[in-house]
Amino acid sequence: MLGWIWRGVLAFDRIGSRIPQLIQMMIVELIIVFCLGAFIAKAIDARGGWGCPGEGELDSTFWGALGVGLFFLFFFVRNVFWPRLVQGSWTPVTTLPMGDVGLVVANRRWTVSYEYLTSHPSYILLLLPVLWLPLLMIWATEGQGCSLFYNRLFGWAMLGVAGALALSRLVAWYVLRRGRRQFDTVRNNTVSAARAGWEIAWKPILMLMVMIHVIVFAPIGIMFWNEHRAMAALPLATAADQSVRGEYRRIAGKVKGELVLWPHEGLGRGSNNYHGGGILMDMDDGGEALLLAGHSALPGLRAAIAGAKDGHIEMVGRLEGDAITGDLADYSHMTENDFPPAPRGGRVIVEVGQYP
Numbered sequence: 411m412l413g414w415i416w417r418g419v420l421a422f423d424r425i426g427s428r429i430p431q432l433i434q435m436m437i438v439e440l441i442i443v444f445c446l447g448a449f450i451a452k453a454i455d456a457r458g459g460w461g462c463p464g465e466g467e468l469d470s471t472f473w474g475a476l477g478v479g480l481f482f483l484f485f486f487v488r489n490v491f492w493p494r495l496v497q498g499s500w501t502p503v504t505t506l507p508m509g510d511v512g513l514v515v516a517n518r519r520w521t522v523s524y525e526y527l528t529s530h531p532s533y534i535l536l537l538l539p540v541l542w543l544p545l546l547m548i549w550a551t552e553g554q555g556c557s558l559f560y561n562r563l564f565g566w567a568m569l570g571v572a573g574a575l576a577l578s579r580l581v582a583w584y585v586l587r588r589g590r591r592q593f594d595t596v597r598n599n600t601v602s603a604a605r606a607g608w609e610i611a612w613k614p615i616l617m618l619m620v621m622i623h624v625i626v627f628a629p630i631g632i633m634f635w636n637e638h639r640a641m642a643a644l645p646l647a648t649a650a651d652q653s654v655r656g657e658y659r660r661i662a663g664k665v666k667g668e669l670v671l672w673p674h675e676g677l678g679r680g681s682n683n684y685h686g687g688g689i690l691m692d693m694d695d696g697g698e699a700l701l702l703a704g705h706s707a708l709p710g711l712r713a714a715i716a717g718a719k720d721g722h723i724e725m726v727g728r729l730e731g732d733a734i735t736g737d738l739a740d741y742s743h744m745t746e747n748d749f750p751p752a753p754r755g756g757r758v759i760v761e762v763g764q765y766p
Contacts (some may be wrong), residue, residue: 424506431526432618438482439575442538445479445566448472454567455560461682462556485577489528490582493589496526527592530610531583534576535619544568553709555683557674628681640766641726649697652756655731657765661701661758662724663693665715667750671708672743684708686742689715691723691756698757700749701725702734702741707763727762734759 452472458464545567582588618752647659670686686704689711703711712758714723730738738744738761746752 425649429618432536432615436539437532439537439567439572440488440543441482442479442486442575443537443568443571444543446483446571447544447564448573449476449479450567451560451563454563460559462559465559487578490578491529491586491588493527493529493582493592495592496528512749522715523695527589527611529579529582529589530593530611531579531616534579535615537572538619539622541569541572544572553712557683578657593624617683634713637765644766647693647699647729647758647760648695649693649758651729651758654729655735657729658764659729659760660724660726661691661693661699661760661762662722663691663699664721665691665701665718665723666688666721669712670748672745672748686738686744687711688744688749693758697755698753700746700757700759701727702730702738702742702744702759702761703763704738704761707761710763723763725760726765727760730759730761732756732759738762 430639432744449468449472451470456464456466482738494497544565544567547568551565554562583590628730641660644658644660647661651657651659667690669687669689672685674683674685686702686703687708688700688702691699711725714725717723718721734744734746
């Protein structure tokens with residue numbers, strides 16, 4: 411049973427022997443995506459677009475990135491459109507104690523040899539770990555001004571390059587039919603080409619991607635789940651919290667008025683960069699609250715306002731007492747003077763986007 415699971419379900423026997431080859435492919439494609447994405451993003455950034463003026467020039471750093479990207483792209487194109495069978499091998503190493511020094515030597519008895527095709531549609535899956543870098547860059551710059559225009563372009567450019575690499579593999583295999591003849595020489599003719607492709611190529615790489623993502627995202631998922639539980643367990647802010655400072659609360663109510671934005675001096679590039687923002691809210695239990703968001707939390711506040719149903723939102727933040735603290739006033743230029751006077755009973759001040 412264990413052997414069937416190991417070889418038949420998880421395909422670990424095929425993954426283990428090919429790990430060096432698959433990691434090498436991932437690294438090469440990461441270099442291509444990163445270097446060409448950096449050059450493309452900077453070329454657009456220098457000219458401007460999407461409401462952001464051009465800024466900067468293509469200096470030697472980006473030309474160097476283009477050169478490195480094209481260098482590795484040459485080998486990628488050669489392997490994809492002129493595929494060949496390659497005999498590979500790898501040898502694990504061991505450490506022998508030599509007094510106070512450890513001597514690293516190759517363990518030849520454990521040398522593994524394998525044969526692989528330099529191009530197959532299944533290799534598209536190797537781009538999945540690479541894609542998290544541009545996706546994170548796009549997510550981190552969502553709702554930010556033109557000061558992060560290049561970073562946002564960088565993310566989209568990397569996605570575009572990765573899409574082009576994936577498309578080239580599909581075209582080479584399914585349209586130009588490159589590599590079919592070489593693949594037929596390594597598959598067992600007693601099974602169909604589709605079955606052989608699944609067992610030899612798709613299943614091992616799919617299981618490798620599953621393992622990588624489970625190892626990385628399982629602890630991250632547990633962390634976010636615990637954080638969500640901690641935030642859901644926070645008490646709801648009430649009007650009685652006006653004098654409380656430093657504690658965390660959930661706050662719910664209906665926003666009123668317009669979002670006030672505190673811009674950078676001169677507004678910066680594109681005139682849409684802000685230290686932070688704030689908006690008033692009528693809390694569900696009665697009483698008024700002032701929600702404040704610094705530069706990094708401002709996109710979250712804007713998204714909550716945009717997605718509010720009938721103006722009602724719920725967020726998590728840190729209580730700031732009955733007045734804006736000196737740090738928020740100094741570093742984020744926040745002031746209550748941009749809002750109507752507080753009601754007779756006062757108001758609760760909360761810096762949203764802060765978690766316990």
